[in-house]
Structures are given as structure tokens and as C-alpha cells.
Amino acid sequence: MPRSLKLYIAGLVGISALLLVVTSLAFKADPRIGIDLDRSGVMSSTEIFVGIAFWILVSLLAQALPVRMPRGMIIAVSIAPIIAASSLGGPMVAAWVALLGTFELRELRGRIPWYGSVANHAGIVPPAVAGALVMLLFQRSSLFLDLVGVLLGAGLFFVLNLLLVSALLSLRTGLPVKQLLQSDPRNFAASLVALAPLGWLMAQMYVIAWWASLLFAVPLYTTRLAYHNFIEMREMFTQTITALAGAVDKRDPYTSKHSWRVKEIGADIGRAMRLGEADLEALEWGGLLHDVGKIGVPDNVLLKQERLNREERMIMNAHPVLGAQIIQPVTRLSRELPIIRHHHEWYNGSGYPDRLIGDEIPLLARILHVADAFEAMTAQRPYRMTPLTAEQALGELRKFAGIQFDPKVVDAFVRTTWVEGVSDPGRTLQPRPIPLISTHANRVAHAAAPTGSAASAPVDAS
Numbered sequence: 001m002p003r004s005l006k007l008y009i010a011g012l013v014g015i016s017a018l019l020l021v022v023t024s025l026a027f028k029a030d031p032r033i034g035i036d037l038d039r040s041g042v043m044s045s046t047e048i049f050v051g052i053a054f055w056i057l058v059s060l061l062a063q064a065l066p067v068r069m070p071r072g073m074i075i076a077v078s079i080a081p082i083i084a085a086s087s088l089g090g091p092m093v094a095a096w097v098a099l100l101g102t103f104e105l106r107e108l109r110g111r112i113p114w115y116g117s118v119a120n121h122a123g124i125v126p127p128a129v130a131g132a133l134v135m136l137l138f139q140r141s142s143l144f145l146d147l148v149g150v151l152l153g154a155g156l157f158f159v160l161n162l163l164l165v166s167a168l169l170s171l172r173t174g175l176p177v178k179q180l181l182q183s184d185p186r187n188f189a190a191s192l193v194a195l196a197p198l199g200w201l202m203a204q205m206y207v208i209a210w211w212a213s214l215l216f217a218v219p220l221y222t223t224r225l226a227y228h229n230f231i232e233m234r235e236m237f238t239q240t241i242t243a244l245a246g247a248v249d250k251r252d253p254y255t256s257k258h259s260w261r262v263k264e265i266g267a268d269i270g271r272a273m274r275l276g277e278a279d280l281e282a283l284e285w286g287g288l289l290h291d292v293g294k295i296g297v298p299d300n301v302l303l304k305q306e307r308l309n310r311e312e313r314m315i316m317n318a319h320p321v322l323g324a325q326i327i328q329p330v331t332r333l334s335r336e337l338p339i340i341r342h343h344h345e346w347y348n349g350s351g352y353p354d355r356l357i358g359d360e361i362p363l364l365a366r367i368l369h370v371a372d373a374f375e376a377m378t379a380q381r382p383y384r385m386t387p388l389t390a391e392q393a394l395g396e397l398r399k400f401a402g403i404q405f406d407p408k409v410v411d412a413f414v415r416t417t418w419v420e421g422v423s424d425p426g427r428t429l430q431p432r433p434i435p436l437i438s439t440h441a442n443r444v445a446h447a448a449a450p451t452g453s454a455a456s457a458p459v460d461a462s
Contacts, residue, residue, distance in 0.1 A: 001115065005171040009119045012164070016125035020099065023092040023129060033089035035210050052093055054210065055085035059101025062220055066104060067227040075227055077220045078102055082124075083154050083199030084213070086132040087139075087146075088206060098128035123164040131157030147200055154196035176274065195223065237332070238285070245288040248295060252302055255291075258375060263287030265371035266364075268416040269409060273367070278335065283364055286339030290368055293323025293340070317352045320344055338362040343369050346404045358406075366406040370397060370413050373405070390422045398425045 033051040034043035043051075062078035078101060085101075086094035099121055107117045131153035138149025163177075170177045198219060206213040245259035266287040270280045294302060297319055301312045308316060324341040327333050342356060342365035349357030377393040380386075388396070394414070401407040414424055 002171060005168075008168065008171055009115055009122070012119060012122040012126075012168075016099070016122040019125055019129050020095050023095045027090050027092040029089045029093050032207055033085065033093055051210070052085070052089065052096065055081055055089075055093070055097050056101045058213075059085070059097055060103060061217075062224075063102050063104055065224055065228075066106075067224065067231055076102075076104075077195065077224045077227075079154075079158070080195045080199040080202060080216070080220055082128060083131070083150065083157070083196060084202040084206065086128060086153065086157075087135050087150050087200060087203040090136060091129050091132040094128040094132035095125050098124045119168055123168060124161060127157045127160035127164065130160055147197070150200040150203075151196050154199065158196075175271070178274070198223075241285055241288050244292060248291055251294065251299070255379075258379065259288050259291060261375045261379075262290060262368065262371045265375060265413075265416070265418055266368045268418065269367045269371060269413050270364075272412040272415040273409075279364060282335040282339065283367060285333065286336040286343075286364060287368055287371065289323065289327060289333070289336060290340050290343050290372065291319065291323065292326055293319035293321065295326070296322045317344070321353050335364075339364045339368050341365075343372060345369070347401075347406050348403050351404075361406075363406075366409050367412075370405050370409045373397065374413065374418065390419055394419050394422055395425050 029048050029052065031043040031048065033055070034048040035051045035054060036043065037047050037050065038044075058081040059078045062081055063076045066076040082094070082098050082101060085097040089097075102121060102124055104112070106112050112120075134153035134156055135149045138145045138152075140146065141149075166177045169175065198216060202213045202216045205215070242260070245263075249255045249258050249260075263284050264287075266283040267280055270283045275283075297316060301308065301315050304312065320341050320343060324337050327337060327340055339362065342354065342361055345351035345354065345356045345361045345365060347358060347361070347366070349355055351361075374393050374397065377388045377396060378390060397405055397410050397413065401410045413419065
């Protein structure tokens, strides 16, 4: 475990322990949290303790089925009962319910390292206390202001918890906090907003009849089910795309797993360029599907080991357009269409199919072009049975930066682990792309030259 992560967890534990002590000494539990067992109308210490235990139990039940989001965050509907307990009992109750009511079965089964459990519980106490303090400012002013206070307190709770969890994940995974904040939260933020008023309603029903708050188990479960279904549908979509890419790759024994590796390289370049979550997802799916158009390329062209003639080269060069046509009906993949169509455009305008130049080429397509070329150069192909080394491939990328590849993308690629420790021949930045040959001559060169030939694309991955 990195030293920075150890210090962070130690700091969280220290702050949480201090808050538990301070809130226990400075705040008493509001009598509303108690359960009137003897129907006297006056809450005893025992009845208040039973009420706190009730909300801890409800939180534990809500925490029992957490959902893992795509980038590693865990979400559970226990937020609603924690908000309800905070509204009813105040900061001290909020601290203890948050601490004890968020244990999971995974922890009891030893699936989470001890330091992970400590960090998870310590990281939820400060947000819960902060949220309860905000709720306390509006408490009992009026029913409307009480709701406003709960919503504001829940919002603060959510934001602080999100920041603490994102910082923890960043230290553990190395991903930037900004990227983590742009990923999972946008997928469940709307549902979490709905949990705040639900927690307030649970608290109001509890004051009337404590058992009535259990009726909210159904909306809590449906919310959890919505999280699960969202993740399940996303995974199914990703698996379907992966299977389609695998089917394309299997047509050629030399390109097995090609699309998967291109996807991984492209996503790593995107992270090095600090792209947003939506762009990273588009790079991943676009990387998997970039060669889907090869479904329409005949075997005698796709698998030919000799030099392609002009007609065969034209057929091969049509696969980006065909791929875009295949994917176009899928609305969910609209961001990936430019990647699929333009991943063979050259930075100097001599690529295909639309002969775009420089920044006219979509950034994600420029990124995937570098990823595609590097993977092709370092893998065995019929026209080159001995793959290039990572150092040789990087040299080619540098050599053709500003001609075939966007120099900024090549610079970003050098910062990935794919060439870690590899000798870098140096930057070859150019102020702007400069076409090397005329439009007519270039079209002929592309049509006549074989895949990977020096006359057309020295590092072509088609």
C-alpha cells in the first residue's frame, strides 16, 4: 500500500474518531429518535438507544446489497436511512449510524482488506456529521424548512462523501480525482437526489408510527434494483460489442485480440491526455469496433499474404465507411461513429476515406490511429512475420508524427505504460500538417500499395 494512501486512511480515521468523541460529548440524541415502548410519551435513555439501534439495523439491511459502479465506486441505498436518522437524532446519532450501519457481508466474509473497511467507515462519518449539522439549523422551524434542511444536508453529505471516496480511489488506482468525479457519479446522481426526500419521508413516518417507516423498504429496493439494472445493461452492451469485435478479429488468425488491445492502448492515451469519462468510454467502444467494417471485406482480400493490387486496396480501404454504416443505426454508439470512420485519416490529409487534415480529424480518431498503428506494428502480420519491437514501433510513430499522426497524441502515448522504459527518439512536433503529395497522386498511392507498404502507409494498420 502506497505511503500516501496510508497517510490518507490514517487521517480519515483520526478525523472520524475525533468527530465521534466530540459529537457524543457536545450533542445529545434528539428524543424523536426514540421508540416509545411504554407509550408514556416521554423517551427514556433505553427507548432512545432502541431507536438508534433500529436505524442502524435498517441501514445494515439497506447496505446488504451494494452495487459496484463501472469505475470502482460502491453505491448502496443505506444513504436514505442514514439521512432519516440524521434528521431525527442529530449529529451524534448521524455519526454512529453512519459508522455502524454501513457494514457489508463482504467485510464479514473477508473479501475486503481490513484497511479498506477502515477507510470506508471512516470516510462516511465526517459527511454524515456535516449533513446533520446543516439539518439541525432548520430543524422544527416548519415542515417546509425542515425538508429544505434535509435536502441541503443530504446534498452536503453526498458531495463530501463523493470527494473523500474519489480521493481514496485516486490514491489506490492512480486515476485522477477529476476523472473519477466525471465517471460513476453522473450515472447515479439523479437516483441519489431522490433518496434525500425519501429519507425525509421515512423520518416523518417514524415520528407518527416507527413501524410505518419500514414501508419504505419497497422504494429502497426498487432504487437498488435500478442501480443494478443500469450496470447489468451496460455490461451486457459492452459484452455484445466485445463479442462482435472478437468475431471480426477471428476472421484473420493474425489479428486475434487486435481490437481489444487497440481499445486498451487508446484508452490509456486518452487518460494521459486527461480526457473526460464520456470520451474514454467512446475510445473503448470505438477501439473494439473500429474494424467492424472488415466484415464486408472478402476473405481473398482480407487474408491475402501477397501484395494487394489496386482494386483490392480500394476494397480494403472501404472498411471504415462500411463500419460506420453498420454502426449508424445504433443510437447509443453515435459518439463512436467518427472514430470508426476516420481512424485511418492522416494528419497531413493524405489518409482515407475523407482526406481530412489536422484538427479536421476528430481527436478520438487521431488517438485511435496511433493506438491501431502501434498494435499492428508490434504484432505479427502476413506481410511482416517478425513484429517490430516497442522501441522500433515508437521510432516509427515519432518519424511520422506530423505526417501520419498527430504529434500531440504521440507525445501522450509516450507517457503510457505501453512504452515505459523504452528509448524514445525524441519529439518531432510540427507547427501544422503539411501534405506531402498531391491529391491525385496520393489517391493512386493508397489504391495501389499493399497494407503496410512504404509507398502508402509505412505504419498502416488496415
